[in-house]
Amino acid sequence: MNVFINDIPLIIKRTSEKVFKHHYDLILEEGASFNSKDLVGDVLIRNVSDATIDRMVRLMEVKKLKKLHSLTLVTDKKNRLIRHLKDQFKIVKAAGGLVVKEGKILMIHRLGMWDLPKGKLKKTEDDREGAIREVEEECNIKVEAFEKLPKTWHSYAYKGNKILKKTSWFLMNCLDDSMMKPQAEEFIEEVKFMTPEEVETVLPEAYASIAFVIHYYLRAAKSGMV
Numbered sequence: 001m002n003v004f005i006n007d008i009p010l011i012i013k014r015t016s017e018k019v020f021k022h023h024y025d026l027i028l029e030e031g032a033s034f035n036s037k038d039l040v041g042d043v044l045i046r047n048v049s050d051a052t053i054d055r056m057v058r059l060m061e062v063k064k065l066k067k068l069h070s071l072t073l074v075t076d077k078k079n080r081l082i083r084h085l086k087d088q089f090k091i092v093k094a095a096g097g098l099v100v101k102e103g104k105i106l107m108i109h110r111l112g113m114w115d116l117p118k119g120k121l122k123k124t125e126d127d128r129e130g131a132i133r134e135v136e137e138e139c140n141i142k143v144e145a146f147e148k149l150p151k152t153w154h155s156y157a158y159k160g161n162k163i164l165k166k167t168s169w170f171l172m173n174c175l176d177d178s179m180m181k182p183q184a185e186e187f188i189e190e191v192k193f194m195t196p197e198e199v200e201t202v203l204p205e206a207y208a209s210i211a212f213v214i215h216y217y218l219r220a221a222k223s224g225m226v
Helices: 050-062 078-086 127-139 196-205 208-222
Strands: 002-005 008-014 026-029 041-046 068-075 090-101 104-110 113-115 118-120 142-158 161-176 188-194
Touching: 002 050, 002 208, 008 050, 008 078, 008 208, 050 068, 050 078, 068 078, 090 127, 090 142, 090 208, 104 127, 104 196, 113 196, 118 127, 127 142, 127 161, 127 188, 142 208, 161 208, 188 196, 196 208
Parallel strands: 002 142, 008 068, 026 041, 041 068, 090 161
Antiparallel strands: 002 008, 090 104, 090 118, 104 113, 104 188, 142 161
């Protein structure tokens, strides 16, 4: 599970999953003494309890941990810990698409950030049809979804509520972009197909969850998995 809190990825892993120590700048054990200033680079905490995940979520929400790149929590009770995390938020479901055409990726520019087209699901639709609807509405194109990409979760506050948005992502083919234009009422200023190299140059101006989905696709495409 990849949760983005204040644009920092929080990753929950089982104790049985492989962890490579050299991937981390700091490794802590449950109960170790530390403060927010110690959280620099990629941090791993092992044998995590409910109390520790509560503390870490509060730190990530309240403190501006500019030097923290990622936080990985390892536990032998992964499913229970995830349920405990979700119970702290109101869950909102959304879906979106990474649209490809002739080796290029469709990016949108909205409210000063580069993004992928996405939006909240309607009560009656499943994630695939919702993803197609959102992409077609936001970009005025026709698409088909043919493969699932990893889901992302990100938190934000809205009207005093803590929201955790679950976004289901799909890899999509562009069928018709002859009438492509940004959906102004959704504050989209630009819709553009970019080469992978062009996408990499704008990712510093994208949310971490968007960069996660794009990097997953680029790695999979390079290895021939998609």
